[in-house]
Amino acid sequence: MISLVVMADRTGPAEGALSADRAEAAIARLTALVLENSVYQGGRFDDDMSEKFFDQYFKSLDPSRMIFLKGDLEEFASYRLTLDDLILKVGDTSPAHRIFARYLERLSQRAEYARELLAKEKFEFADPSIYSMDREKASRPADIEEARQLWRQHLRYEYLQEKLSKKKPEEIVDTLKRRYERSLQTMKKFDRDQVFEIFLTSLAHVFDPHSDYMGRRQMQDFSIHMKLSLFGIGATLRSEDGYCKVLDLVPGGPAALSGLIKVGDRIVAVAQEGKEEVDIIDMPLPQAVEMIRGTKGTTVHLTIIPADAVDSSVRKKISLVRAEVSLKDQEARAILTTVPVGGVHRRVGIIDLPSFYADLDRAREDGHKSATADVSKLIEKLKKEKVEGIVLDLRRNGGGSLEEAVGVTGLFIHKGPVVQTKNSNGQVRVETDTDPAIQYEGPLVVLTSRLSASASEILAGALQDYQRALIVGEQSTFGKGTVQSVLSLAPMMAQAGLPVQEDPGALKLTIRKFYLPAGSSTQLKGVVPDIHLPSLNNVAKIGESELDNPMPHDKIEPVPFKPLNRIKPFLPVLSEKSAKRVAAEQEYRWLIEDIAELKKKIENPVVSLNEEQRIQEKEEAERRVEARKKARASRPSNTQTNWEITLALADMAGLPEPTSNLATNRHDLRYLARNEDPEDAGKEPLVDIALEETKSILADYLAQMAQQVDSTADAGKDPARPGNDPSRKPPRDLVSEPDRKL
Secondary structure, X not given: OOOOOOOOOOOOOOOOOOOHHHHHHHHHHHHHHXXXXXXXXXXXXXXXXXXXXXXXXXXXXXXXXXXOOHHHHHHOHXXXXXXXXXXXXXXXXXXXXXXXHHHHHHHHHHHHHHHHHHHHOOOOOOOOOEXXXXXXXXXXXXXXXXXXXXXXXXXXXHHHHHHHOOOOHHHHHHHHHHHHHHHHHHHHOOOHHHHHHHHHHHHHHHHOOOOEEEOHHHHHHHHHHHOOOOOEOOEEEEEEOOEEEEEEEOOXXXXXXXOOOOOOOEEEEEEEOXXXXXXXXXXXXXXXXXXXXXXXXXXXXXXXXXXXXXXXXXXXXXXXXXXXXXXXXXXXXXEEEEEEEOOEEEEEEEEEOOOEOEEHHHHHHHOOEEHHHHHHHHHHHHHHOOOOOEEEEOOOXXXXXXXXXXXXXXXXXXXXXXXXXXXXXXXXXXXXXXOOOOOOOOOEEEEEOOOOOOHHHHHHHHHHHOOOOEXXXXXXXXXXXXXXEEEEOHHHHHHOOOOOOOOOOEEXXXXXXXXXXXXXXXXXXXXXXXXXXXXXXXXOOOXXXXXXXXXXXXXXXXXXXXXXXXXXXXXXXXXXXXXXXXXXXXXXXXXXXXXXXXXXXXXXXXXXXXXXXXXXXXXXXXXXXXXXXXXXXXXXXXXXXXXXXXXXXXXXXXXXXXXXXXXXXXXXOOOOOOOOOHHHOOOOOOOOHHHHHHHHHHHHHHHHHHHHHHHHHHOOOOOOOOOOOOOOOOOHHHOOOOOOOO
């Protein structure tokens, strides 16, 4: 139990709501106490934590380290080791507002200087100067003169970006003037509550990146998100280097369905139907999100910098119709296709599971709607069509219901432990599949990516521990191995006898940690695949490790379970064959070139401010893209036959009309791993190289299993062919045995 003793000044009315200052003091002290005592890894809010909090608050306001001066931090240095005392003893939140006031002062100075330069300076780009794109660890300017030099260089970078995107000088000046003025005015409109929310969120992030303080406004946004009633484009956005960046796309949402926008794209401008475009570079994320949201059925026009643009000056305009993301558009679905095995084409299934969903509201209407039930139905349909292997695609699955993750895992194993969860007291709870039935016993490959997170990591990790499935994918999954819970502060305030006029908000707290049956946490490390595939995501800044203050990876005691022997005997051969194919495949050779280029940009994140050099670099990159398009267009067209099976079709006899192109058959383009522009769909074949290689790996797996069956038969044992042929049984060392105790 956390008790809150009021230490603030008792002057003022004895009854009724607290004043704004006293309410802030009470909320701040309560938040600090709860974080100390309830967050999973907890820790005392002491001088060390105070120092981290001090730095985190400055980072929250000025992540690019170009607004505050070194002298500002020195002036406020007395807070560095005293924020803990100020908050815990008296609830003093004045540092938040004093530091924010200085932030506004520096922001005003930058805006005024930008106006002066735009009015007087002749912007020329013939010199060989460069601009550093990544200032996360850069030194802050020593004084105002050094700051002005940095601000000027940043403005020149922005001007050249607009110039290379074919804007006229007067348009560029107008755009940049409005950008700086809007940025300043937006921050000036921040009220006391909004500053307070940034301050306490900075404190929560010192404990771990998934704990947050949510003020009244943010709680409203959170409630909307959880109910999936938000009308927008169906994308998760974050602020990065002043840009609004696409972090994830909601399966079935307008953005994913359009195929026009993808993860990593940066939104630089927004226009409502019939209205002028608004530049959103350097706009606070909440304001940018509000502009993108809107009434259902209305159109929003976005200007984006594509993630794979040859130059950051590239702009692309797209239009999306806002809509509510329905559960139906996020349902699992399957593809029936074939792979060559020993000169014969064998049928295999691909199940695309976008999330571990569970619609409890719908359960009251027509039965429990769940990922487990839907995947089970698709498996039954694939079995009826006599598939000999299945790929479970989790590349875009960011998680969902823990119960559903356990349920889907249980479709592939006999009963046994799936995941362990440990709370802050060290108590471990084991989530177990208790159903001894197995929905599918044949060869299974799970395809993952850096975006596979949380519940996806539980399923992939458990099947890897059991040696039940071959895990194929990018270098690791996301690495989010924690559980959060939302705790409203209002009841605790009332218990302490502290009425407030408005909702004091809530805390989103990390309360538990996930561990796999063998004892390894999925936190930070994620699930490392058995076979790695090259990907830009392998070097991009994606994953738990890129967040501030992530919890560490660790291990606990394993729980008893019976591993199978389905993967290790075949893994050396499967890995070798895959590596040879990847080395020979032109698409992968191009991808490896792109990876090398991305590595260079990450290791040396500078951009030239020489216009001629930038134009040459851009033209060279465009020629490279065109050469690849021509090479793809010259290839023989894809003649492979595929059948898409939705849940509605799974109940029907027979198969739908086939299609010869797996990628373009997906209406939401989730299978386009390389995210080629849909406008080029008719000009060149669209190939999901990760999925194609995974199918080849599955074909090799089937061939290796068949060879083992043949060798078993030659040795005088009963021949057995793995798969779903009811007339034959797999060898005993390749299946789990239900009569044995776990």
